[in-house]
Amino acid sequence: MMMAVFFLLGGGLASFALWLAQTYINGASWLRARSRCPHCGKNLCAYDMIPVFSYLLLRGKCRHCGKQISAVHLMTESLCGLLSAAIYACFGMSSATIILLLLLLFLFTISLVDCYSTLLPDVMLLPAFLIFPPLFVFCDFLSAGDALTGFLTALGSSAGLRSAFFLLRRKEGLGLGDVKLFALAGALCGWQLLPLIFFLSAGLALLALVGLLATGRMDSRAIWRCRFPFGPFIAASLVSVFLLRQVSAQALFL
DSSP: OHHHHHHHHHHHHHHHHHHHHHHHHHTOOTTTOOOBOTTTOOBOOGGGOSTTHHHHHTTTBOTTTOOBOOTHHHHHHHHHHHHHHHHHHHHOSSHHHHHHHHHHHHHHHHHHHHHHHSOOOHHHHHHHHHHHHHHHHHTTSSOHHHHHHHHHHHHHHHHHHHHHHHHHHSSOSSOHHHHHHHHHHHHHHOGGGHHHHHHHHHHHHHHHHHHHHHTTSSOGGGTTTSOOOOHHHHHHHHHHHHHHHHHHHHHHHO
């Protein structure tokens, strides 16, 4: 029963993340913006925004104009719901669960902003450095020393990689927002897991590029010219590595 509750809660967080991302990209006020149909502009009611179920019941269409709503909504809500249920399975009803759900909301929001605009805004990233590392230390996920070492190691290595790529190609290969997100990942997981986060995020991004090339959505001749959002893959790797570490720790304990 609680797993279903947390699945719906996670879906609600994803829906909220989509609203936050779209509101930021459109330059609207977060205090005044309402959830609207992207086609007809009609305000959506509460029963139109029940995670996953509303999309399925309406067959992915707007109740007012009948036009198709992007499947990104369904995929985002389902994925966030599953991750929320996994967090509950690992940590139960605890302060750690609340903190990780807030982190999930943050990561989904900046990932969506990056997908839509290929930017990771400082207005979202910088406050996260003041909020999440202290909370992770408070929950004993890692020590303050590991958090600081992880932050410095991730910041130095990703900034070095960015500089090296620029020297070789004379163009930006890793954005400053990606460097900052790597630094945040290091501050949350410690330096020990940084290599795994780095290679996993690079591997996921490579798979996505191969998929885009195979389906014809990207021209191989333009691969070095296009701006590719890397933030979602860093975020996915951070969540995956963190949850896998917790599952491994529980398995060893048992």
